[in-house]
Amino acid sequence: MLRRATFSIEIEQKIMVTGRCLCGAIEYQIELIPGQVYSCHCTLCQRAHGTAFATQALAVGDTLNFIKGKDKLTDYFSGGGYRAFCSVCGSRLMNYAEDKSQYVSVAVGGIEDNDQICPVANVCIESQRSWATEVKNIPSYKGIPKEVAE
Numbered sequence: 238m239l240r241r242a243t244f245s246i247e248i249e250q251k252i253m254v255t256g257r258c259l260c261g262a263i264e265y266q267i268e269l270i271p272g273q274v275y276s277c278h279c280t281l282c283q284r285a286h287g288t289a290f291a292t293q294a295l296a297v298g299d300t301l302n303f304i305k306g307k308d309k310l311t312d313y314f315s316g317g318g319y320r321a322f323c324s325v326c327g328s329r330l331m332n333y334a335e336d337k338s339q340y341v342s343v344a345v346g347g348i349e350d351n352d353q354i355c356p357v358a359n360v361c362i363e364s365q366r367s368w369a370t371e372v373k374n375i376p377s378y379k380g381i382p383k384e385v386a387e
């Protein structure tokens with residue numbers, strides 16, 4: 238998701254969303270592009286998010302507005318861009334291109350009411366975990382059942 242965007246974001250539908258980190262120190266608003274939401278399976282996203290893949294929405298960079306906590310945002314340069322996270326709780330929030338005016342991709346997990354923001358494609362599947370497509374076929378529980386917690 239850190240590659241330079243080559244498509245035009247001007248012609249696509251956008252929606253304003255709000256998001257925040259786990260501890261609440263950082264809150265932001267940004268215009269997302271619902272048609273440009275990707276689950277990235279690259280090894281950089283796996284490590285940075287601590288999970289099998291990262292679902293991120295492309296957004297209009299100059300609409301990013303911090304409601305609070307901009308000074309708590311910190312970033313790490315990797316894979317050609319900046320991966321930004323909360324310096325208090327470590328939540329991954331967004332990625333910037335090297336030139337921060339170019340584009341932003343926002344981690345979908347931090348967005349409020351994010352059910353309407355869902356991935357349209359998987360990318361970087363050459364490094365996809367072999368089980369990542371099988372998760373719909375395993376038992377699912379509300380909450381954490383006793384047999385899983387013990």
Ligand SMILES: [Zn+2]
Nearest residue numbers: 258260323326
């Ligand atoms: Zn935080």
Ligand SMILES: [Zn+2]
Nearest residue numbers: 238277279282
């Ligand atoms: Zn990635």
